[in-house]
Amino acid sequence: MSEAAAGAPLSNWPKVGETIGRTDFGPFAASHLRRYALVSGDDNPLHLDANVAAAVGLEAPPVHGMLMMSCFEPALRHWRRDIIICRLSGKFLRPVLRDGAISITGRVARAVLEPRPELFLRLMAYGPNGDLAILAEATVRRLEPWPL
Incomplete structure (x- = not known):
């Protein structure tokens, strides 16, 4: 039996x-990049050394892409506490440099109720100049309570 058929309240499910x-999120200081490199194992000098970044034409080291991707989960939890991410993918369009920040927004592209409540979201992360840094998509489902 589906949640809708079972009488679960779905009147506030996004449209x-x-x-x-x-x-x-941010700004992402050098200390943030070093800590992320340590815990993630991504210690590519491009993200940590200004000289390496300059050698490839950047004004400062870029923020790790996966560090920025990790910001989507708390942004979505800030929006709705009753969802869980099932799938998240993103395309990196522009680098965000050290000491920069990002702003995450999005919209619901598809919403279904059956067989279980699920949303398909288009998400955007904008850099400090308003440039689109990441274009992402997520599939989220309604967080179901643990059975007792």
């Missing part, structure tokens, strides 16, 4: 076109 409010 197509609903926006996901802006959530800001």
Whole structure:
């Protein structure tokens, strides 16, 4: 039996076109990049050494892409506490440099109720100049309570 058929309240389930409010992250200082490199194992000098970044034409080391991707989960939890991410993918369009910040927004592209409540979201992370840094997609489902 589906949740809708079981009488679960779905009247507040998001509709197509609903926006996901802006959530800001950063600025990402050098200390953040070093800590992320340590815990993730991504110690590529491009992210940590200004001279290496300059050698490839960047004004400063870029923030790790996966560090920025990790910001989508808390942004979505800020929007709705009753969802869980099932799939998240992103395309990196522009680098965000050390000491920069990102703003995450999005919208509901598809919403279904059957066989279980699920949303397909288009997500965007904008850099400090308003440039689109990451274009992402997520599939989220309604967080179901643990059975007792």
